[in-house]
Amino acid sequence: MRDVLYEPWPWYIAGPLIGLMVPLLLLLANKQFGISSSLRHMCAACAPIKIPFFHYDWKTERWNLVFVGGIILGGILASFFMPNEPVQITADTTAQLKALGVEEFNHLIPADIFSWSNLLSFQGIVFMVVGGFLVGFGARYAGGCTSGHAIMGLSYLQWPSLVAVIGFFIGGLTATYFILPLLF
Amino acid sequence: MTPSTLNKIPEKFSGTSSVLSYYLKFLILGAFFGFVLTKAEVISWFRIQEMFRFESFHMYGVIGSAVVVGMVSIFLIRRLNIRSADGEKIVLRPKKFHPGTLLGGIIFGLGWALTGACPGPLFALVGNGFSIILVPLASAIVGTWVYGYFRDRLPH
Numbered sequence: 001m002r003d004v005l006y007e008p009w010p011w012y013i014a015g016p017l018i019g020l021m022v023p024l025l026l027l028l029a030n031k032q033f034g035i036s037s038s039l040r041h042m043c044a045a046c047a048p049i050k051i052p053f054f055h056y057d058w059k060t061e062r063w064n065l066v067f068v069g070g071i072i073l074g075g076i077l078a079s080f081f082m083p084n085e086p087v088q089i090t091a092d093t094t095a096q097l098k099a100l101g102v103e104e105f106n107h108l109i110p111a112d113i114f115s116w117s118n119l120l121s122f123q124g125i126v127f128m129v130v131g132g133f134l135v136g137f138g139a140r141y142a143g144g145c146t147s148g149h150a151i152m153g154l155s156y157l158q159w160p161s162l163v164a165v166i167g168f169f170i171g172g173l174t175a176t177y178f179i180l181p182l183l184f
Numbered sequence: 185m186t187p188s189t190l191n192k193i194p195e196k197f198s199g200t201s202s203v204l205s206y207y208l209k210f211l212i213l214g215a216f217f218g219f220v221l222t223k224a225e226v227i228s229w230f231r232i233q234e235m236f237r238f239e240s241f242h243m244y245g246v247i248g249s250a251v252v253v254g255m256v257s258i259f260l261i262r263r264l265n266i267r268s269a270d271g272e273k274i275v276l277r278p279k280k281f282h283p284g285t286l287l288g289g290i291i292f293g294l295g296w297a298l299t300g301a302c303p304g305p306l307f308a309l310v311g312n313g314f315s316i317i318l319v320p321l322a323s324a325i326v327g328t329w330v331y332g333y334f335r336d337r338l339p340h
Contacts, residue, residue, distance in 0.1 A: 011245030014224030018246065019253025021217055026261060028209055030268035032276065033254075035303040039328040053332035066207045068307050070214020075311020077215060078222035082312070087225050093234040108228040109300060109309065114316050127298050132306075132320030134295025136327025139303060141288025141338065143279060146302040149289075150247055153279050155254030160281035167289020168296060169236075175297035176236040 005081045008088065021147075022155050031063060034148030036139035038068040082108075101184030123183050134171075142167060218308040227308045229300025236297050283339040295324075 025031045041058045042065070048054035086105045094105065104112040118124035139145040142164045144153060150168070153161025224246055225231050235243035260266070261274055268274055279285075296302050299320045301309060306324065309317040331338075 008225050009220070009223040011224065011242050012249060014220050014226065015246040015249030016253045017220045018217065018224075018226075019250035019257075021213065021250075022254035023257035023261065024213055026258075026268060026274050027266065028213070028269050030270065030272045030274055035307075036328075039303065039325050040332070042325050043329045043332060047329065051329075051332045051335075053335050054329075063207065063210045066210040067214040067217075068304075070211040070216075071218035071221070071304060071307040072311040073211065074215035074218020074220075075222050075227070075308035076313075077311075078219045078308075079312045082222065087228045087230045089230045089234045090239045093230070093237055093239040096237060096239075097230070097233060105230070107314075108222075108225065108230070108312065109314060109317075110229060114229070114314070116316055119316070119319060128316070128319045129323045131295045131298030132323030133327035133330070134291050135299055135302065135306070135320070136295075136324030136329075137331045138288045138290070138292025138295055138327075139324075140328050140331040141284040142292055143285060143288070145292060145304075146247070146296075147304055149279070151250050151254055154251045156258045156276050157255075158279035160279040160285045163281065163285050164279075164289040164292075167286045168293040171290040171293020171295075172232075172236045172297040173293075174290075175294045176233065179294070180297070 006083055008083070019151065019155075022152060029063065032148075033152040034064070034144055035068060035071075036136070036145040036148060037061065038064045039136050040140060041065055100180060126179075126183055138171070217304065218311055221305055221308045222312060227301060227305035227312070232297065232300040287339070295327075 021033050025033050040054070041061050044054040044056060044058040045065075087108060097105075097110075102110050102112065104110045112118065113123065113127050115124075119128060135145075139148075142149065144161070144164060146168070149158075149161040149164040154165065221227050224242075226243070226246055231240075231243055234240045258276070266274065292302075299306070301317070301320070303324060306317055306321045310321060
């Protein structure tokens, strides 16, 4: 049991557990699984100004904010059970990333790119500020993110969700092969 | 339960303790989700790079098996007419298609490969103590706000 908690979990354990979010939210509370809406509720709660998109009763959606609060809590709990070793990505990926210029492989994220000291460099701004902005803007424009479209939407056979997921990959592959090489 | 009380949560609860127990289940579900995301390294920038390079099955296995479980459960919920714990009928809102479904999807994908994290993992990474991830998270909130600001001028 101790080993199971400390080892990284394989996809066939983690995937089904993540998929269980869909029926658990529906059965326990009649809510549809989705994360990025929480960002909209935060805007609606904090700075709606005169934007119609942010004028709705966000308080009825507070459950979603509590849910993402739970994700932070889950991250805190899991951090006690993380092995102190690099993520076991394939040797090929490691080689490609090294060739690109990534130097630090010891944590879940590369500390040479994602650090406060790198924040004000061109590289840091693109990876962290621009990247985050595109995630938030794109998720709302597409009507969902990986959870709302790829997992929830595909689960009840919504073809717009499939289109969105294809979009995720067009964007992701473009960034991986054409944009990342420009950032090192 | 009458139709008028539907979707009026948490107003239908009276008293602090029932409001707390209403929200507690979301906190627990979220914590479970955040825990699994971390343990499967789904929140790792390296795993996302590996996925977009088609070098490993890991991320495809995670997302694919999650979809299968979601699909089977929704099929069963519909087929067996299972209601939620409050006795409500489970109705799923259809996802609407518009040009933004693809355009927004592409924009999201660009950001996903750069930050190496979609919204769920951003929260989980903050929990894991990576304070720097507050920057892309704050930026994602700003991105959401800017979308709202320009929404009327974007093709929908």
